[in-house]
Amino acid sequence: xxxxxxxxxxxxxxxxxxxxxxxxxxxxxxxxxxxxxxxxxxxxxxxxxxxxxxxxxxxxxxxxxxxxxxxxxxx
Amino acid sequence: xxxxxxxxxxxxxxxxxxxxxxxxxxxxxxxxxxxxxxxxxxxxxxxxxxxxxxxxxxxxxxxxxxxxxxxxxxxxxxxxxxxxxxxxxxxxxxxxxxxxxxxxxxxxxxxxxxxxxxxxxxxxxxxxxxxxxxxxxxxxxxxxxxxxxxxxxxxxxxxxxxxxxxxxxxxxxxxxxxxxxxxxxxxxxxxxxxxxxxxxxxxxxxxxxxxxxxxxxxxxxxxxxxxxxxxxxxxxxxxxxxxxxxxxxxxxxxxxxxxxxxxxxxxxxx
Numbered sequence: 001x002x003x004x005x006x007x008x009x010x011x012x013x014x015x016x017x018x019x020x021x022x023x024x025x026x027x028x029x030x031x032x033x034x035x036x037x038x039x040x041x042x043x044x045x046x047x048x049x050x051x052x053x054x055x056x057x058x059x060x061x062x063x064x065x066x067x068x069x070x071x072x073x074x075x
Numbered sequence: 076x077x078x079x080x081x082x083x084x085x086x087x088x089x090x091x092x093x094x095x096x097x098x099x100x101x102x103x104x105x106x107x108x109x110x111x112x113x114x115x116x117x118x119x120x121x122x123x124x125x126x127x128x129x130x131x132x133x134x135x136x137x138x139x140x141x142x143x144x145x146x147x148x149x150x151x152x153x154x155x156x157x158x159x160x161x162x163x164x165x166x167x168x169x170x171x172x173x174x175x176x177x178x179x180x181x182x183x184x185x186x187x188x189x190x191x192x193x194x195x196x197x198x199x200x201x202x203x204x205x206x207x208x209x210x211x212x213x214x215x216x217x218x219x220x221x222x223x224x225x226x227x228x229x230x231x232x233x234x235x236x237x238x239x240x241x242x243x244x245x246x247x248x249x250x251x252x253x254x255x256x257x258x259x260x261x262x263x264x265x266x267x268x269x270x271x272x273x274x275x276x277x278x279x280x281x282x283x284x285x286x287x288x289x290x291x292x293x294x295x296x297x298x299x300x301x302x303x304x305x306x307x308x309x310x311x312x313x314x315x316x317x318x319x320x321x322x323x324x325x326x327x328x329x330x331x332x333x334x335x336x337x338x339x340x341x342x343x344x345x
Binding site: 010011012013015016018019020022023026027 | 224267274
């Protein structure tokens with residue numbers, strides 16, 4: 001395709017983005033033990049307003065702060 | 076002062092044994108006494124790459140168990156008198172390795188050689204941990220490919236937690252070789268560049284080795300590619316060996332084949 005070249009993301013860039021996330025989560029080691037429970041609780045809360053199709057909770061700690069990231073996909 | 080260097084990777088098949096053979100020979104070509112040790116117990120391969128498979132009589136497990144002396148087991152390279160080879164056992168499995176015996180063997184090798192290079196088994200199980208345990212530094216071999224890079228990061232993690240140097244409060248030196256680079260693909264954005272890989276893994280770069288069909292031809296003959304003056308991969312291993320011997324040699328980016336204007340246009344619209 002003539003114009004697809006301008007839009008298509010190079011596969012090396014995709015690889016880099018995917019690797020960064022995969023390695024970050026590999027390095028994070030074990031998840032917090034409460035994550036499954038937390039997931040269930042969050043679903044319960046959000047369900048009051050809108051139905052949920054998926055929830056992702058990740059350990060997102062850096063050197064200085066302990067953190068988790070929560071991604072809620074609505075259906 | 077002698078140095079023990081473990082050559083490691085996450086997954087197999089990235090060129091660890093090829094790297095060990097070429098770097099070992101390259102260091103020997105720099106007039107240093109060097110020994111390469113095959114730690115891949117049960118899957119001996121370094122002997123084939125070095126062209127020494129017919130000379131194997133005793134192996135390193137027999138030396139560790141006192142069934143043979145180190146002198147009996149060491150094999151001198153035909154290609155360079157400064158290079159020696161200590162084979163892996165082919166009949167036993169990786170479970171025979173014991174820390175105390177490995178430490179003793181390495182102590183003996185350190186007395187005889189300036190460079191002791193250990194070819195680690197693939198994967199990150201006990202055989203791998205034993206190879207890195209007493210190493211001063213590690214060469215991590217990756218291919219510009221997602222599974223190889225991800226697995227190598229895990230291997231680096233184990234290196235950082237299981238190495239004796241780290242446990243003693245020190246550090247284990249880590250250097251990266253990116254092997255089998257296809258510069259044409261990198262130019263087209265279809266393969267991770269060396270900058271990308273260094274950014275992801277965040278370790279020091281030791282060298283870049285381009286994809287080279289000559290490597291298989293070389294292993295067919297048991298003549299490491301570094302002996303081939305014309306090969307780009309061979310030249311890359313020469314530079315890497317010099318760096319390991321303390322010389323300052325600039326990093327050379329593998330070059331893409333230069334295309335005519337027609338080729339460039341084709342590349343643009345394909």
